[in-house]
Amino acid sequence: MLTALYTIIITPLIQITEFFYELFYEITRSQGIAVLGLSFVVTIFTLPLYMVAEQWQEKERKIQAKLKDGIGRIKSTFKGDEQYMILSVFYRQNHYHPIMALRSSFSLLIQIPFFIAAYNFLSDLATLKGYSFLFIKDFGAPDATFSLCGFPVNLLPLAMTLINCIAGAVYSKGHGIQEKLQIYGCVFVFLALLYNSPSGLVIYWTMNNVLSLVKNVFYKIKNPKKILYILTCAAAAAGIFSAFFIFSDAKKIFRLALIAFCILIPAMPFAISFLSKRIDRSFSEFDRKPQMRLALFVLSSLTIVLLTGAAIPSILMESEPQQYSFVDSYKSPLFFIFYTFCQALGFFFVWPMCFYGLFSAKTKKVLTLISMLGAATALVNCFAFSGNYGPIGPDMLFLQPQNFSTSTSTILLNFSVLAAVFFAVVFVSEKHAGILNTICAILLLSLAAISGKNIVSINSSFKKMEEPGTKDKIESVFHLSKEGKNVIILMQDKLVSSLIPEILKNTPQLYSDFDGFTYFPNTVSFGHLTMLGTPGIFGGYDYTPFEINRQTEKTLQQKHN
Numbered sequence: 001m002l003t004a005l006y007t008i009i010i011t012p013l014i015q016i017t018e019f020f021y022e023l024f025y026e027i028t029r030s031q032g033i034a035v036l037g038l039s040f041v042v043t044i045f046t047l048p049l050y051m052v053a054e055q056w057q058e059k060e061r062k063i064q065a066k067l068k069d070g071i072g073r074i075k076s077t078f079k080g081d082e083q084y085m086i087l088s089v090f091y092r093q094n095h096y097h098p099i100m101a102l103r104s105s106f107s108l109l110i111q112i113p114f115f116i117a118a119y120n121f122l123s124d125l126a127t128l129k130g131y132s133f134l135f136i137k138d139f140g141a142p143d144a145t146f147s148l149c150g151f152p153v154n155l156l157p158l159a160m161t162l163i164n165c166i167a168g169a170v171y172s173k174g175h176g177i178q179e180k181l182q183i184y185g186c187v188f189v190f191l192a193l194l195y196n197s198p199s200g201l202v203i204y205w206t207m208n209n210v211l212s213l214v215k216n217v218f219y220k221i222k223n224p225k226k227i228l229y230i231l232t233c234a235a236a237a238a239g240i241f242s243a244f245f246i247f248s249d250a251k252k253i254f255r256l257a258l259i260a261f262c263i264l265i266p267a268m269p270f271a272i273s274f275l276s277k278r279i280d281r282s283f284s285e286f287d288r289k290p291q292m293r294l295a296l297f298v299l300s301s302l303t304i305v306l307l308t309g310a311a312i313p314s315i316l317m318e319s320e321p322q323q324y325s326f327v328d329s330y331k332s333p334l335f336f337i338f339y340t341f342c343q344a345l346g347f348f349f350v351w352p353m354c355f356y357g358l359f360s361a362k363t364k365k366v367l368t369l370i371s372m373l374g375a376a377t378a379l380v381n382c383f384a385f386s387g388n389y390g391p392i393g394p395d396m397l398f399l400q401p402q403n404f405s406t407s408t409s410t411i412l413l414n415f416s417v418l419a420a421v422f423f424a425v426v427f428v429s430e431k432h433a434g435i436l437n438t439i440c441a442i443l444l445l446s447l448a449a450i451s452g453k454n455i456v457s458i459n460s461s462f463k464k465m466e467e468p469g470t471k472d473k474i475e476s477v478f479h480l481s482k483e484g485k486n487v488i489i490l491m492q493d494k495l496v497s498s499l500i501p502e503i504l505k506n507t508p509q510l511y512s513d514f515d516g517f518t519y520f521p522n523t524v525s526f527g528h529l530t531m532l533g534t535p536g537i538f539g540g541y542d543y544t545p546f547e548i549n550r551q552t553e554k555t556l557q558q559k560h561n
Contacts, residue, residue, distance in 0.1 A: 032133030309344025
């Protein structure tokens, strides 16, 4: 149960964290900048949640100030059960319940799942171990800046705590002592948790605190939107300058994308204002029927969940259930469908529902449209523009590099079909939104039927299989020739040949560690499993997974044979 909850709530955040870390690393080729960029993206991603939290906290402060005198009089006059009953009546008269006080802790609660995701991803990230950045010797270990009486002193967590205290002081200025104690208590909890953590993780959280300090300062100044716009335009100008001079060696497409994005930044507030007014005037049925709007959001979100978490995995698995059976400690292949379904449920339903429940009616309208358009895009691309992506392992990861390049005509056709679908969804949402609920329900039931049929077929095939036998005792006997030449092959799982040059390039110290060894590209595994790597070693390049998979005229059984 706890594993399922972790997969639903935390795993989607880990996937987002990993995606943006890899994106920044691919662009900059610097783990340090990737960590800082990741922190910035997470802060931007959670900013709407903090804005809602601030509104709730301000509302709670006003209510507490309004009720303070009355509560004080009741507590000074009555005791015991009498005090409790009169306080309850007083709260009901003011339409308040003590549990609403939790709203003041919402900004702290937001940090917990994102912290757990970052901690799990960054604390054991192999690429950070041994990596030095600026004055930090090793991103994968505590900084241990100096020793005091034989004990290493980590300055980064202390600097993080100082910044956090300043941010808390700015934020809590003029607030009650209870709120201040809560903030500073949280600060020292993070100090205890991160004091002996890897420097990369501490840098990530320190950057979060710096951005939080900036956010808190903006809350306290006059005309924050105007100042933010000026700073954003300045940052856009700096981005264009960087594209020409600092990132001059970067890929051309990245530089052009950066310049285009920076040019668009000054126009974004005006575009957002225009779209906001347009949305206010449009989709009036969503405003009149909030329950229908909620039903549309739920149905379209669940459509994406069923498609990505059950239909697609079950279609893949139904063709070869034996490949997903008796994998490590998992006997039934249905575990892998359950795991991917939990991930999809968290990514496309649980977290979107959290955002949906927190925001205003206008934002809910936008989220409903995004959800419907996302479901339509996923269905069209899955069933109308599916491709050949090669073999996929039990963990639903591709077993060969993916190249998603395709012909220009296919891309144009895809965009044309999607544009037509988008127009149809927007048009029907504007004129006959009620029909969409029926359409979404039909699609949802269809996907459920496809998934259910495949799951029954997979389970039926699994029940007919025999569990591979295992020996209690393995005989370690090797028959070697005393006269002839012996050839011994050592298979290293998960060591893929094509990755070795890249590993050596990124980690130059490995050259000295492996001094005396010779790298022969055609004698190292072409797959990260022995079953996939062996044929290429014995048979040559024609028998690597990638080349075998290109032989479309042969059946899967022939390829295995």
